[in-house]
Amino acid sequence: MSLPPAAPPAAPSATLSAAPAPAPYAGARRFSVAPMMDWTDRHCRAFHRTLTRRALLYTEMVTAQAVLRGDRDHLLGFDGVEHPVALQLGGSDPDLLAEAARIGADYGYDEINLNVGCPSDRVQSGRFGACLMREPALVAECVAAMGAAVSVPVTVKCRIGVDDQDPEESLYTLVDACAAAGVDQFIVHARKAWLQGLSPKENRDIPPLDYALVRRLKADRPGLAIMLNGGLSGLDPCAAEAVGLDGVMLGRAAYHDPGLLGSVDARLFGSDDGPVSPEAAIEAYRPYLARQLAAGTSLAAMSRHMLGLFQGRPGARAWRRIMTVEAVRPGAGLDVLDRALAALRPSRQPEPAGLA
Ligand SMILES: Cc1cc2nc3c(=O)[nH]c(=O)nc-3n(C[C@H](O)[C@H](O)[C@H](O)COP(=O)(O)O)c2cc1C
Numbered sequence: 001m002s003l004p005p006a007a008p009p010a011a012p013s014a015t016l017s018a019a020p021a022p023a024p025y026a027g028a029r030r031f032s033v034a035p036m037m038d039w040t041d042r043h044c045r046a047f048h049r050t051l052t053r054r055a056l057l058y059t060e061m062v063t064a065q066a067v068l069r070g071d072r073d074h075l076l077g078f079d080g081v082e083h084p085v086a087l088q089l090g091g092s093d094p095d096l097l098a099e100a101a102r103i104g105a106d107y108g109y110d111e112i113n114l115n116v117g118c119p120s121d122r123v124q125s126g127r128f129g130a131c132l133m134r135e136p137a138l139v140a141e142c143v144a145a146m147g148a149a150v151s152v153p154v155t156v157k158c159r160i161g162v163d164d165q166d167p168e169e170s171l172y173t174l175v176d177a178c179a180a181a182g183v184d185q186f187i188v189h190a191r192k193a194w195l196q197g198l199s200p201k202e203n204r205d206i207p208p209l210d211y212a213l214v215r216r217l218k219a220d221r222p223g224l225a226i227m228l229n230g231g232l233s234g235l236d237p238c239a240a241e242a243v244g245l246d247g248v249m250l251g252r253a254a255y256h257d258p259g260l261l262g263s264v265d266a267r268l269f270g271s272d273d274g275p276v277s278p279e280a281a282i283e284a285y286r287p288y289l290a291r292q293l294a295a296g297t298s299l300a301a302m303s304r305h306m307l308g309l310f311q312g313r314p315g316a317r318a319w320r321r322i323m324t325v326e327a328v329r330p331g332a333g334l335d336v337l338d339r340a341l342a343a344l345r346p347s348r349q350p351e352p353a354g355l356a
Contacts, residue, residue, distance in 0.1 A: 022083035025110040028056035029185060029227055031238065031268040033261070034251030035061055035088040035113070035157070043292065044305040045082045048254070050284035051261035051276050054269040057085045058249075061115045063128075064091035064100035076107045081288065086111035088157065090118065092128040092138055094145035105150040111185075112150055114143055116158040116174065119193035119203040130193035130203075133162045133170050136177040144181035155185040157229070157249075160213055161192045167213055175217060175224065185225040187249050188214045204230075204252075211241060218245050235260055235267050242268070256308045278309045282341065286334065293333055303327040303336070315344035 033040065033048055035058035040048075045057045062075050067089070078085060087109040091097045101112040116139055118129035132139050139156070147154045156178050161170035175186055191207040198206055209231045218226040229249035232238050234257070238248045248268075254261055262276035276284075289302055303323045310316040322340035326332060
């Protein structure tokens with residue numbers, strides 16, 4: 001994987017003028033944190049941003065219907081520190097998606113992504129997500145309408161196929177249809193979704209991974225940016241598997257072990273900045289926490305994303321306990337964070353057996 005040319009820094013955030021200028025969107029797809037429902041909310045993304053300046057961060061999926069009819073600020077609001085940040089939409093109605101994309105772009109998202117990979121029943125009954133792998137012409141219509149409505153890139157996150165589809169055919173057909181409609185960036189979760197009989201969770205583990213197919217797609221369609229997703233367990237596999245592709249997307253590993261994001265800029269983007277330590281990330285997150293607490297957000301809504309930060313370190317268990325038990329108490333504030341930090345023992349003192 002060759003490093004991207006240095007791009008100029010993006011315009012400083014309007015919301016946080018004191019914060020460092022956000023990294024540019026260009027090139028950020030080299031490493032992204034996956035869209036994850038109930039997990040990658042705005043507080044999670046702001047936290048992840050303290051660990052990596054360069055990674056592209058994705059929202060949870062928001063349906064086009066919700067964008068049009070729901071509480072927009074609640075669904076789409078985000079902090080300027082989160083850039084570069086992509087909004088993932090779900091839906092299959094070109095007009096609704098175009099309108100939702102336009103609203104998302106007006107909110108300031110750097111990219112609008114269409115979900116063609118989510119296998120849940122709720123999503124299937126709405127005829128979107130992974131079941132759209134069967135409807136490439138409709139997906140192409142959707143992304144064409146979205147692309148006509150916005151000036152930011154429209155991208156697609158898809159599976160390699162569903163059920164009994166031949167992935168060699170279903171993946172290429174979907175990608176080619178979208179490419180003809182103007183999409184040139186694809187994130188491929190490199191396994192099928194089996195829509196009958198598996199839960200969404202099982203559909204993230206059981207259908208076998210096929211990285212080779214994603215690699216062939218890139219070789220056959222060199223003009224398209226192809227990012228690999230699925231089953232990557234940390235930065236070593238990310239760096240290894242990214243070779244020959246345009247980027248990798250990490251989901252569960254990044255959420256459960258966010259500390260690894262501290263090395264992303266150096267390892268995946270070739271940045272000269274050293275790794276960001278968990279302690280430094282917390283200090284960088286503290287002003288955000290204080291601002292959100294003052295605005296009425298509960299500590300628990302933010303602390304829940306930080307539980308894995310000290311994974312493998314002495315005192316990690318005490319950290320997690322304090323950040324869960326004490327953070328849910330009414331009025332919990334930054335003193336809880338300080339107590340949890342104080343509970344972390346210096347790493348030379350081994351954690352008692354059975355407590356890690
Ligand atoms: C809790 C959870 C929620 C998810 N929600 C979404 C979603 O909203 N949209 C989407 O495209 N994928 C969603 N995914 C799938 C991930 O984006 C990713 O494709 C999948 O977890 C495989 O990557 P990984 O092995 O690195 O975790 C979700 C995954 C998890 C674990």
